[in-house]
Amino acid sequence: MAQEREHPQGLVHRLQGLGHVTTSRRQVVSLTVPHSGNRPGRSAGRKGLDIERSGCDVRRVIVLVGLGPIGGGVGAALAEQGEAVLGVDPDAERRAAWAALTGEPVAARPEDISSWAVVDVVVVAVRTADQLWSVLDALPAGERSVLVLTTLGIADARALENSPHAVVEAPVSGGAEGARRGELTMFLHTPEPLAPAAQRVVDGVTSRVLSFDGFGRPAVAKLANNTLAAYIALAVAEMGDVAARAGLDRSTFLDVVSVSSGQSWISDHFDEVAPDLLFKDVALLRRDVGDLPVIDTLDLPAREAEIELARRGARAWSRDDSPVSGRAGPAVPRRQPGGAGRVPAHEG
Numbered sequence: 001m002a003q004e005r006e007h008p009q010g011l012v013h014r015l016q017g018l019g020h021v022t023t024s025r026r027q028v029v030s031l032t033v034p035h036s037g038n039r040p041g042r043s044a045g046r047k048g049l050d051i052e053r054s055g056c057d058v059r060r061v062i063v064l065v066g067l068g069p070i071g072g073g074v075g076a077a078l079a080e081q082g083e084a085v086l087g088v089d090p091d092a093e094r095r096a097a098w099a100a101l102t103g104e105p106v107a108a109r110p111e112d113i114s115s116w117a118v119v120d121v122v123v124v125a126v127r128t129a130d131q132l133w134s135v136l137d138a139l140p141a142g143e144r145s146v147l148v149l150t151t152l153g154i155a156d157a158r159a160l161e162n163s164p165h166a167v168v169e170a171p172v173s174g175g176a177e178g179a180r181r182g183e184l185t186m187f188l189h190t191p192e193p194l195a196p197a198a199q200r201v202v203d204g205v206t207s208r209v210l211s212f213d214g215f216g217r218p219a220v221a222k223l224a225n226n227t228l229a230a231y232i233a234l235a236v237a238e239m240g241d242v243a244a245r246a247g248l249d250r251s252t253f254l255d256v257v258s259v260s261s262g263q264s265w266i267s268d269h270f271d272e273v274a275p276d277l278l279f280k281d282v283a284l285l286r287r288d289v290g291d292l293p294v295i296d297t298l299d300l301p302a303r304e305a306e307i308e309l310a311r312r313g314a315r316a317w318s319r320d321d322s323p324v325s326g327r328a329g330p331a332v333p334r335r336q337p338g339g340a341g342r343v344p345a346h347e348g
Contacts, residue, residue, distance in 0.1 A: 060120040060197055061086055065110060065135050067094045070149060070172065071125030073179030074205050079104050081182075081204050086113070110138040120197035125149040129156040136163055145198035151281060154288040157219035161191075168198060169215055171222045172206075175274070183207040187218035219284075226281035227292065232266040233273050 064075040067089040079085045079102040087098050087106045095106040107113055121144055124135050132150050139146065143166055151171045152160075160167045174184040185208040194202065202209060212218050236257070243253040257267045266273060286292055297303060 060084065061118050062197070062201060063088060063110070063113065063119050063122045064125065065089070065122065066125035066127075066131075066150075067091070067098045067106075068125065068127065069176035070179050071123070072098050073176050074123065074125060074149070074184075075104070076102055077180055077182040078201065078204050083200075083204070086119075088113075110135060116140050116142065116144075120144055121195070121201055122146045123149060123201060129153065132156075136165060136167075139165060141165075145195050147198060147201060151222060151284070152219050153284040154216050154219045154223070158216035161215045166192070166195075168194070169218045170202070171218055173222060173225075178207075179205065186210070187212065187221045189213070189215055189218050191215075223281045223285040226278050227285050229266050229273075230275070230278040230282050231295065232264050233270070233275060233278065236264075236267050236270055 061084045062075075062078060063086050064071055064078075065088040067075065067087050071089075072087075072094070075085050075087050075098065085102070085104045087095065087102075087104055088108070088110055089095050089098070089106070090108050092108070095108065098104070099106045113119075122139060124132060124146060126132055126135060127150065129150070129152050132148060132152070136146070141164060145168055146163075146165045147168045147170045148160065149170055149172050152169075157169055160169055169189040170186050172179070172184040172186050178184045182205050184206045186202060186206045187210050188202070189212045190198075210218075210221065212221065236254075239262075240250040240253050244250055248256075254267060254270060257263055282292070
């Protein structure tokens with residue numbers, strides 16, 4: 001599970017700045033919480049956190065494992081939409097911050113949940129593959145959907161096919177702000193049609209979903225995209241240096257690029273790019289595919305031929321034959337000359 005630590009008050013302030021969280025009072029699901037920080041009317045028990053039925057129309061519970069920037073934002077967005085969300089994270093400060101922000105119950109480990117009777121879906125948003133395997137090992141057997149938001153290497157993502165759980169590969173892009181606002185892009189593979197509860201989660205946290213027809217393909221898509229973004233970020237930085245050496249300041253250079261042929265999402269939002277996250281995905285891709293291209297412009301005819309060959313390949317691939325389908329979301333605003341406004345930070 002995610003191990004990086006953040007002061008709880010800082011996390012509360014940061015998430016609150018992304019939108020107000022409202023929490024509905026649910027009378028149809030009772031929880032017994034085995035630690036301090038209980039909400040009023042919820043008592044401590046001895047056998048772990050017990051999710052039990054009460055009333056006629058039982059509200060179904062979402063268990064969210066990993067309360068970092070992505071998981072915490074996703075959970076807050078779902079709670080604001082009226083979902084019953086139980087947050088799980090080994091970090092006590094994160095649990096306290098998220099509980100204070102949302103009013104939702106928390107647990108340190110999946111093993112602390114003693115009854116899974118009303119859990120319809122589990123969402124996993126931990127940082128590494130090792131953490132994910134630990135979570136999957138801890139989950140009880142059942143047919144409930146397990147949505148894996150964690151970005152995995154290609155081999156690890158393909159290994160999800162062997163899980164005894166109803167796993168859905170669903171890495172996301174859009175960062176903490178996108179998660180909190182329910183505006184993530186999701187790269188999705190589900191072996192079977194999504195169960196209603198899982199579909200509700202996907203609809204609640206995304207503005208764009210791209211669907212793929214096999215385990216590992218969402219990982220390829222996300223890692224290749226983020227590696228491309230890393231190349232572009234490096235190119236923007238290097239060409240900014242070239243422009244500066246030739247007498248054009250970097251800010252003006254970015255303004256020119258924003259309305260010219262070199263424009264890209266990365267150039268428009270250059271000040272918001274998180275390079276550590278991009279290069280984490282570069283490392284994952286390199287681990288599975290080997291060496292990545294070293295791009296130079298010394299042999300111009302060869303580079304021109306390479307671009308034309310790629311264009312022909314793209315034209316030859318009919319969209320009807322593509323393994324990718326999806327629904328589109330809103331367009332991303334471009335950088336305005338004179339400086340970009342605040343935009344969702346690129347993450348994950």
